[in-house]
Amino acid sequence: MARVWFRSTVLLVCLSLLTGCWDRRELEERTSILAIAIDMVEGRSDLYKLTVQIPIPIKIAGSSGKGGGGNADAVKIMSVTGRTILDANNNLQLRLNQKLFLGHTRVLAISEKVARKGIGDIMDSFRREPQIRRLMWPIVVEGEAATLLKFKPQLAQIPVVFLMDLIENGAKMGTIPDQTLGDYFNQTSNKTMQPYLNYVQASATEVRWKGVAVFRGHKMVGALNDIQTWSLLQLRNKERGGDVIIPLPNTDNGFVTFRPHFVKKKLELKGSHIAGQKNHGGHAATFVCELQGDIVEVTTNLHLPPEKFITQMQGLIKKEMEGRARKLFRQLQKDYNSDLLKLGLALRAHHYRDYWEKHDWEKDFKNFPSDVVYTIKIRRLGMEMQ
Template sequence: MDKRWRFVCMLLIGICMLTGCWDRRELEERASVLAIAVDVDEENEKNYRMTVQIPIPIKIAGSSSRSSQGGGSNTDAVKIMSVTGRTITDATNNLQLRLNQRLFLGHTRVLAVSEEIAREGIEHIMDWFRREPQIRRLLWPIIVKGKAASLLEIKPELAQIPVVFIMDLIENGKKMGIIPDKTLGDYFNATSNKAMQPLLNYVEASRNEVKWKGIAIFRNHRMVGSLNPNHTWSLLQIRDKKRGGDVVVKLPGTEDDYVTFRPHFVDTNLEMRLHGAREDGIEAIYHCEVQGDIVEITKQGFHKGSPEKFIKDMEALIKREMEERANQMIEKVQKQYNSDIFKLGLKLRGHHYRDYWIKHDWNQDFKNFPIRVEYTIKLRRLGMEMQ
């Protein structure tokens, strides 16, 4: 009998400890924000104008209530709302006052910030996104040339929800190795570390499309410049071992003929070598090996020599072009922007802490730190050619 009572007591205690769905909230009772854009209010420059994109579930294609009608278009599948506020919190509170459902930010995937605000500094904006528990660290902050709200107002024909088109653009570019995967968490990590500086994707939006223009470079939460796609691909190769985009090189001895090289595999090693007579003199050398194919030559019969000589000549030609691009990129990042987006400071602090790091102010000395890039090009395929 004692065992039975003991079992009943344990069962009752276990039932009391079980949790239920007492605080559940249906999806239809939430206003899920997919994207947020932050601009300067035109009427009052001291205020922010926050624009959000909220999907309308009943108008999205595939919903049961509209399956017979074929769903909605990208015109009516989302709701675009704009509010103003002195701070991001103030603007969010003003937005909630205009909604009949509770605002939910757990599904937010894109944060668009205008270039105007980015050049003034975004530390005070990012403070709210760092503190808000609903915000995911995997969302993509994007700097927009012009108004940030234009990124949310596009009407792409390839996607029903505009923000999904933007997400696919970045996701596919990341998989192809031509667009950096820079999330909100990456930005927080970079700005919390004195040995590196952040970078974000830089786009321009028109009525029907979005164009990726490269990256925006930051220094202490303030945008100081940008890199075009060619220079961004050089950065991705030497820093992240990403393949980057195709390399179009003008053929020597021609007026308007080109060869196109498509990288496939990239392997980069960073070497820190003693430099100069000073004891703490160090230089960084990136050894970058790129394997790829020639996918196009606009001038037929350009090379009359042996195939072996043709391969060597093409490798040397592509090597000069890629090293020239990389050196131009390094010159701009160091001398013009003075922002360590290479993560060189992490290497120096980890391996040369006593003999270099504690003796220098990296934020000031980075612009004069010697950096070299040496490319090794290996052609794998030349493509098929009719003889």
């Protein structure tokens, strides 16, 4: 009897290993969406316009022996309206012959008008949808978000692929933040920091990265340009940022260009009494940042020996970078009251009892004493090693 039960158990186990995907769905039976754009319906504050970019596999170059078509034929642009994102998504499904699939969606474009109104309800639907990838890039678009899906780049067949390459390569070079949907969810769930998203400008033929959109909660409150964003990347993420172009003093239209390569950053928090800062119990923050890089361009011959030239250039660059950082502090604290620098995260970790418990960070951030000190190290002058 025991042998019979043993054989039956083995048989059942073997049968369970032979089961297939009973609810499988072939790729040809799905309508994949590569990018989504969200705008407000003109003249209506209660309706969203949802625009999607759908690839047409048979018309993509390389998908057949004939080589495919041009970028105008490789994708289909469709727009629908709805009271909510899910309502618009359901209306879109009624116009398609296959089931919508969001697992390949890489870009979520949001118009600036929608972002300034608030995107909490929009993000709620994406957060609850299991198909949505947390590595998707949410982007704020100046003007109409659908323009980002409709533009026709000359360097790529599918518009969203061009945009993906733009962000990926910029993130690798340290000039564009790699801000994903998962990062946004983490930041909005954390009371110690505020979120930001990449900010772009799109036209019929091209797209340009402009900086980052600054949020307080789920509402956009302002924007940082490319130069201020590079300072943010250095002080927040230890990314190198872009080239630093500085006018040379006492010259006729002379400039020097410094290219950072390596960034070291340390946040120093002070808790001792500081005169004039009684409201914060003597607490203050100083960002200590070291940049190592090369001089890649000098448009005027200063006729200086290398040692003196390096010393003078390091002083100029230090002054420029500290000025940019202090301007960034003023924008984030006074204008936007949005902690993108993760100061609150550091205070909660290191000064929980003596500061964090006693203060409302959302109100106190705008007046918290913050400063920055840069150290510049020039590694090379052109091809010469110094």
